[in-house]
Amino acid sequence: MSASSEVPAAFRNAAGNPGPIALVRDGIADILSRRRLVRYLVQADAHKRGADTLLGNIWWVLDPLLQMVVYVVFVSIIVPRTQPDYPLFVFSAILPWKWFSASVTDATVSIVSQDQLIKQIQFPKIVLPVAATTAGIVSFAFGTVALGLLMLFFSDRITPWLLFIPVIAVVQYVFTLACAFLVAAGNVFFRDLGNVVGHLLRLWWFLSPGLYSLASLDDIRFFREHHILTTFANANPFAILFEAYRSVIYGTATAKPDGPPNMELLAILLVASVVFLAFTTMVFKRLEPNFAKVI
């Protein structure tokens, strides 16, 4: 049969593993050759979550807004004086964080939830975490609709710099994908990784400048006295991402957005994420042959 795209002849033996570069190359080839499978999986995911129904859509838009309301109420109670236009300030972080946390959570179970299929069909397992991460783009897109609605209330902060969001999203996507490969492969071997990931994500959110600004950390004496903490806080990928989103959506406390985000930091994060992605691709491809046996 000539129409099939499968390899017509295959030879497998117990011989050693390919090198790191070959593993990364195989991973990229897997994803590119199975683009359609990724697309189907993303569509199936959107379908299951009701994204293709009117009522489902409303929920996807409402969800980040409701989460924002919770945080605004919560922070207003414990902190007497918040940032001006605080709802928009918080939302600019909730929007990207929901994408990241949902993608990583879904990626964690993306392999083990397909255990039946993995035992039955030979296919590149790497498409599963790719699909989980890519499916998050759908919810991110609906989140931007919510952002549009919210901006109607803060119309004085609307600027063309909003168009920069996709650029920041690309950097976030690369970083998220790298994390997704790691947790997806790890969960095959350690089934309680999901619990750990859930708690780590929650901790990460509060350690990242989502509810507060990075600059406000300087007001805390403990941070002023321990410079290493400030360094760590600044090196957090989500500190860079949140600040970038915020600078194009919110601006500063006193002024609307008036320029691009810190491109230098974004570029550094992009390069670091690509390196990280290459590493996790290698780890994933190295562990992949064992999935069917372990799962």
Added chain:
Amino acid sequence: MQLLRRPPKLGVDRATDGDAIRAADLGVRYDLRFTKKTTIRSSIGQMLGRGEVQKFWALRHLDLHVRRGESLAVIGPNGAGKSTLLQVLAGIIRPSEGAVEVFGHVSGLLTLGAGFDKELTGRDNILLGGAFLGLDDAVTHELLPSIIEYAELGDFIDAPLRTYSSGMRARLGFAIATSVDPDILLLDEVLATGDANFREKSKARVIDIVSAAKAVVLVTHDMSWVTEYCNRAILIERGELIMEGDPADVVELHRHNQEMARRQTIEEAEKAGLDPRIVRAR
């Protein structure tokens, strides 16, 4: 048919023409450390010295040779390594030892009936299945009508898979697996599914594939199927090849061994002071 790479371990005296599958000194080892659902907690326990690293050979020293047009039955008791063998042939598991070479497109929904996604319709499942199997989109769309017709699903094709009966799911799985016109079809206990009507139909389909000079490797407990439709059979016990040859002879040995194993179980139970009737009834 094209030979991509010559396997290093296979002898040159064997004919390469008309071969569908060749395996030499095949072995699959499981690391029991990971096969039971492991947790970080239990792994730390192991690292601290509790529990030993256990390895288990699901298959070992297996030499296999399947020619085109052959229908090979793999029989043996539960847990003998039959399904593992199919998984190796399908490329799902990489051999831990030895080599396997497969000439042609392999298709095999090894345990049919699982489907792809319960929430999607039968139609979407066919498209998704095609994508998982690595078929081109155009090919899948081309095959769509014939799969729907063959699976006899009627209007259910646009209903979610979760509303299907197990027979309907099995029919759909069989239809997808065989519609791709594979050179080598791997089937694991699929002939027992569906009603009598569909069983006849699936038998006819498998015979068609075999007669079209394609190879079939079949795992089954249905001995009448083995003697009637397979031209060769192998018996696997505890991961080792016990016998290879004419289906009738292999089935006879399998029946004999099963009977011996049963008697032994009863004897052991009697020695242990258990009521043999209970053991027999099992």
